Amino acid sequence: MTLETINSLLVLYGLIVTVAAILMYAKQWQMASDIRAIRNHFIKANEPISTTTQLAEETDYDKRLDNVKPGDKVKRAYDGKIMTVEAVCPDGICCYAGVIDGKQTYPKSSLEYIVQ
Known part of the structure; x- marks a missing residue:
């Protein structure tokens, strides 16, 4: 493998990891914003x-x-x-x-x- 191929693979890997990190951050943000669902999961309000x-x-x-x-x-x-x-x-x-x-x-x- 040449140095250019390795460099291209590393750049591709870095882009994939960056996109995955951004998607996970957005998912965690959405979940943390929905406090009502989390609260109702742990506290049974009707009982x-x-x-x-x-x-x-x-x-x-x-x-x-x-x-x-x-x-x-x-x-x-x-x-x-x-x-x-x-x-x-x-x-x-x-x-x-x-x-x-x-x-x-x-x-x-x-x-x-x-x-x-």
């Missing part, structure tokens, strides 16, 4: 969070949560995150916790009342 049994939930919670209404603030017990109440459901309280957590329904035993 309510239940960490206690039904019996414990009925008896062991702050009774002030019975009077909570949409727009009020509550605190998640396990990490102290302050959330806005979206709706009061029979199975718990639906709260908006932020962009990543989204809306989730929490049992009353996993929330704390915040005096406003």
Whole structure:
């Protein structure tokens, strides 16, 4: 093989690697931009969070949560995150916790009342 042939092969290889790198970068950029799909993959937004049994939930919670209404603030017990109440459901309280957590329904035993 001559030096010109080797040089041509190296240039061709470099172009192929460069194009592949640009395509992979574009694909990763697109995937990182679609945060909603990634979040929904790891966090099941439709399933309510239940960490206690039904019996414990009925008896062991702050009774002030019975009077909570949409727009009020509550605190998640396990990490102290302050959330806005979206709706009061029979199975718990639906709260908006932020962009990543989204809306989730929490049992009353996993929330704390915040005096406003």
